[in-house]
Structure formats: structure tokens, C-alpha cells
Amino acid sequence: MSETRHPGQVELTLRAVLLGGLITVFFTAANVYLGLKVGLTFATSIPAAVISMAILRGVSDSSIVENNIVQTVASAAGTLSAIIFVLPGLVMIGWWQGFDFVTTAAICMTGGLLGVMFSVPLRRALVVDSELPFPEGRAAAEVLHVGAGSREGGADAAVGLRLIVTGGLVSAVYALAAQTRLVASEAAVWFKIGPAATGLWGGLSFALLGAGHLVGLSVGMAMLVGLIVGSGIALPVLTAASGVSGSAEHVAQTVFASDVRFLGAGVIGVAALWTLGRIIGPVIGGIRSALAASRGRGASVRPVAERDLPMGIVAVVSLLLLVPIGILLHTLIAGGALASSAPALIAGSLVFVVIAGIVIAAVAGYMAGLIGSSNSPISGIGILAIVAAALLLALFFGRDHDADTTAALVAYALIVTAVVFGVATISNDNLQDLKTGQLVGATPWKQQVALICGVVFGSLVIPPVMSLLANAFGFAGMPGAGDNALPAPQAALISSLAQGVLGGNLNWSMIGIGGLVGAAAIALDALQMRRGGLRLPPLAIGIGVYLPMVIVLPVVIGAILGWVYERRARRCPDPARAKRLGILTATGLIVGESLFGVVFAGLVAITGSDAPLAIVGAGYAPIGLLLGVVVFSATTVWLYRQTAKHAAARA
Numbered sequence: 001m002s003e004t005r006h007p008g009q010v011e012l013t014l015r016a017v018l019l020g021g022l023i024t025v026f027f028t029a030a031n032v033y034l035g036l037k038v039g040l041t042f043a044t045s046i047p048a049a050v051i052s053m054a055i056l057r058g059v060s061d062s063s064i065v066e067n068n069i070v071q072t073v074a075s076a077a078g079t080l081s082a083i084i085f086v087l088p089g090l091v092m093i094g095w096w097q098g099f100d101f102v103t104t105a106a107i108c109m110t111g112g113l114l115g116v117m118f119s120v121p122l123r124r125a126l127v128v129d130s131e132l133p134f135p136e137g138r139a140a141a142e143v144l145h146v147g148a149g150s151r152e153g154g155a156d157a158a159v160g161l162r163l164i165v166t167g168g169l170v171s172a173v174y175a176l177a178a179q180t181r182l183v184a185s186e187a188a189v190w191f192k193i194g195p196a197a198t199g200l201w202g203g204l205s206f207a208l209l210g211a212g213h214l215v216g217l218s219v220g221m222a223m224l225v226g227l228i229v230g231s232g233i234a235l236p237v238l239t240a241a242s243g244v245s246g247s248a249e250h251v252a253q254t255v256f257a258s259d260v261r262f263l264g265a266g267v268i269g270v271a272a273l274w275t276l277g278r279i280i281g282p283v284i285g286g287i288r289s290a291l292a293a294s295r296g297r298g299a300s301v302r303p304v305a306e307r308d309l310p311m312g313i314v315a316v317v318s319l320l321l322l323v324p325i326g327i328l329l330h331t332l333i334a335g336g337a338l339a340s341s342a343p344a345l346i347a348g349s350l351v352f353v354v355i356a357g358i359v360i361a362a363v364a365g366y367m368a369g370l371i372g373s374s375n376s377p378i379s380g381i382g383i384l385a386i387v388a389a390a391l392l393l394a395l396f397f398g399r400d401h402d403a404d405t406t407a408a409l410v411a412y413a414l415i416v417t418a419v420v421f422g423v424a425t426i427s428n429d430n431l432q433d434l435k436t437g438q439l440v441g442a443t444p445w446k447q448q449v450a451l452i453c454g455v456v457f458g459s460l461v462i463p464p465v466m467s468l469l470a471n472a473f474g475f476a477g478m479p480g481a482g483d484n485a486l487p488a489p490q491a492a493l494i495s496s497l498a499q500g501v502l503g504g505n506l507n508w509s510m511i512g513i514g515g516l517v518g519a520a521a522i523a524l525d526a527l528q529m530r531r532g533g534l535r536l537p538p539l540a541i542g543i544g545v546y547l548p549m550v551i552v553l554p555v556v557i558g559a560i561l562g563w564v565y566e567r568r569a570r571r572c573p574d575p576a577r578a579k580r581l582g583i584l585t586a587t588g589l590i591v592g593e594s595l596f597g598v599v600f601a602g603l604v605a606i607t608g609s610d611a612p613l614a615i616v617g618a619g620y621a622p623i624g625l626l627l628g629v630v631v632f633s634a635t636t637v638w639l640y641r642q643t644a645k646h647a648a649a650r651a
Helices: 014-038 045-056 064-085 088-092 101-128 135-152 155-180 206-215 217-242 248-295 311-333 339-371 378-397 403-440 444-472 489-503 508-531 538-546 549-569 575-607 618-648
Strands: 186-193 196-203
Touching (some): 045 064, 135 155, 155 575, 196 549, 217 508, 339 403, 378 403, 549 618
């Protein structure tokens, strides 16, 4: 899809910012609850774009770039809700008794705004001058283009809109049926070979299938390699030696969480550093280009594509943000066990935030470009950040302390990690949004202002929602938690990691082995490059190890389906059009499940049940599994045949 400029059209309007903020209230609240309940959040770009187009459709001067601003605001705010993967840990360890509004909002806002600033120069390196697929960014752009085309009455746009709507309805209806339990949401076969346990476990998710189509065969195959390494080799070996007893599913799931994920974190860590080394040149080039464009700010011939926020403003804002972060850290340790070391500790922490933030912004943005924001293992970045922060504290203070000092160190590590994690979550999303902007002809600096607005809106919404949930349910592991406590799985893991590093009992062996696997993945990709074969990005291999098979497998299948479809598309009368129709079908699959995710999250919040739509009991599960596999497979074949039929016809 080529870039299209829209001179003279309204773009950064007050109504767009306010509409994005209104959508933010609902999406962010839903994401916070869903993330604390099941450990997952949903991408808000596409649902926000759809809602924006529906609302602004009747406004005569609305435009595609104005709708893009709405989705940018809502997307940034919704993504910032991933901060829940860290902050509840402070309540779990008993350091906080609740979520003070000012403190919580300050953590969210400072980290989020740094994420926006750090991602400005990355736009040129990762969005403009790279071949990264940015699947959700492309999907959102397709939605916006088709919406604009249908409004103008274009015949080809009508076909595209029909494919998006069909894919969206299929995806949403299946997701609804899965929540009633009439069909399965995943298919799994677990088995033991002697003492070893593993299985095949795939999600029946059209959204993941569509994401696989969009990321392409190279990333899909790399994730398959990671899946084979993690669940096909490491998991059986580790379960055989674990001593964990129980069913094959229980043994495999337990060992995957306790060992294989740390193996994957090690692979991601090494692959991320390697990736950073490869992209550092383009990143520096992007900064130089941004500075050059900034110096030419008054030139009337400057193209719209070069109008980022001026680098001088980016640098000044980034430095100014360190002031409230320093005050925040000083407030945390004032009068406590760490107070005597406050100046050196805060200075070192600010350096860590800047350096780690820049590195993580680049890596998170690259991962988002590689496989999409929704599928990016952002919690893996959180793991690496907390390990790094806790290690630095352990080197500075040592490990043998009384309970109060250890608790203060763990809390301090979590606060610093929360700020860095805010940078990661926003960078993970921002570059996806900026790719959408590039494809629809948006002005970069206006979109970056919208990202800032989104961070502010999200920072104001997250604290009261977290306070409400903490008071109503509590979190598993916190003092006084009841039977209905929210699990908050990532926060529990990250807080336990901080305690493990500072207590000296972290699973270093798995992280180290993962590092060696990461080095082997780098060598494999280099070999493929020399041979001229299919590239296998090392970071995608690490993602395949780290994420559970239920997520990875449908993405791999989607990548293969997309490859098969595009081979057929080359024989069509208009191959480019045929390929684009396939992208629109994949986009529809993401749109439908995303919109249903918003509605379902609201139902979960209202009812307090994680299965509010279930109408059959556990005894029906075997029938639901068989029916689900048959319906899912048959519907997938039908969808691609319908798309191929439209592709074969001349426009």
C-alpha cells in the first residue's frame, strides 16, 4: 500500500483529541481489568479507528487523517494500561496499601511521555527506512483507507469493505461462540513420553491467524523454530528432570512457566542486543535526519513526511521529565532504609532510565514492527528490565540485608522498572501508529502530539481503575487477599524476580542457556542470509520460545496461509490488487475479534465473572473441541476461497 498525502484536510482537531480521550476511558478501563484478570490486554488501534469512522462519518469535513488522530490517542492510552504488569507488585509485597492517584499517574505519565520522545527519532529508522511489516499498523491503515473509499463511493473500496466486514463478523461471531463454550477457544493435546511431558496447544483465534498472514513467512518460520526449541525440545527435557507430578498438562504448564519462559527471556535478551546493534546505525541516521529536518523547519518545500517534532524539543522535554522522576524516587526512599544513599542512588537510577529506556524503546519498537503490538512479548522486556535494575541494586548494596532494607530495595527496583516499562509499552505501540500515519498520509508531528495526549489521558484513567479493582477484589499474594483476588500474573512474576535477584535465588541457569540459544539463532540467521535463503530473525525465534504455544502456533499457521494465498495471487489479473484483498481479509479477522474483546472485557468487569457468557458445562468440552476445530478450519478455507474469487475477478 502506497503513501497518500491529503493536503488541506483537517487532522489534529479538538474533536479528534476529545473523541480519542472518550474512547480511552472505556478501552483503558477494560484493558486494566482484563490484564489483571487473565494476564492479557487487547490492541485498541483498530477498534478505535472503526468507532471513530462510525461517529465522524456524518461530519462533512472529517477526513482519514483526522480518524487516524482519534485512533492514535486511544491506542496510546490503551497501550499504557500494560503498566499493570508491574505496579500491582508494590501492593503484593505490602509496600503500597493502595494506588495513590498522584504517584501512580506520575509513574504512568513520565514513563509514557519518555516513550513518546524516544520513539520520535526511531520513526525514520524503523518506519520510513526499514522493511518491517508492522502488521497492526498496516491493518489499521487498510481499515482507514477502506472506510474513506467507501464514503467516496469507490467500487474497489466496496469490495475491500465487504471483505473486512465479512472477516470481522466471522472473527467476532466465533469469539462469541467460544465464550459461550459451544465451540472451543483452543485445541490442545497433552502427552507424556516416560517422565517427559509436552503437547500441541493452539488457539482457535482468527485474530492470531490474521496477524500471522500480515507478519509474513519469514517471521512465521522464525517463530516456528523458536516453538520447536522451546516446547518441542526444552520442555520435554526439563519436565523429565523436574520431578513435578500430575497430569501431562499440569507438568508441562508448570515447567513452561518456571523454566522455559526464562529460557525464552534469555534468547530475547541476546537477540534484542544483537538487533539493537544492527539498527543502531539507522537509528543514529534517523536522529541526524530529524535534526537536519528540524534546522530546515522554515523551508516551505519541506515534505510532510519530514515534519517530526523538532529534535530540540524532544531533547529538552526528555531532560525535563527526569526532574519529576527524580522527585518521585526521592519521595519513595525519604526517611527509609535507603535514605542515606539517596543522591548516588537517584543519579544512577536516572542514568539507568535514560540508557535502558533508549535501548528498550528501540527493541520494543522493532518487535512491534516484526510481529505486531498485540503479539509482542512486552512482559519479556519487563523481565529483562527488572532483572537489570535489581542486579544494579544488588551490586551497589549487596544482598545480605534485614527485611525492611530488602523490601525497600525491591520496591525501588519495581518503581524504576515501572518507569522504564512505560517507555517500552508506548514505544511498542507508537511506532505501529506512526506506520499507520505514514500509510494514510498523516503529518508525523501532529500524530506525535496526539500520542502525548493519549499518554496524558491514559495516565489519568489508570489510577482510579486500579484503585477500584484493588479495593473490590485485591490481588493474589497481597496481604489479606480473598478468594476473588485478581491473579495479576505478570506483576506477580516481576515482583518475585526482583525478590529473587536481590535474594540471590533467580533462575540464572535458564537465562544463561537462553543466551546461548540466542547466539545460535543469530548464527542461523547469518547463515541463511549468506545462502540467500529465508531469513529467520533471531528476535522472532526468541519470541517463539518465550510465548506459549497457544499464541505462537496460530500465528505460524496464518503466516503459511498468507504465503500460500500470495503465491496464488501472483497468477491473478492484477497481482497487487489480489495481494491487497488478502491483507484486507486478514485485517477483518483482527478487527472482529478486537471489537469483541472490548465488549467482552466490559462484560467481565460488570459481572465479575471470567466466563459471563458460558451456557454449557465442562462435560460438553469434548464436543466443543471437535466442533470448534471443524468450524474454525472450514470457515478459514471458505474465507480464503471467497477472497481468491474476488481477487480473480477484474476490478
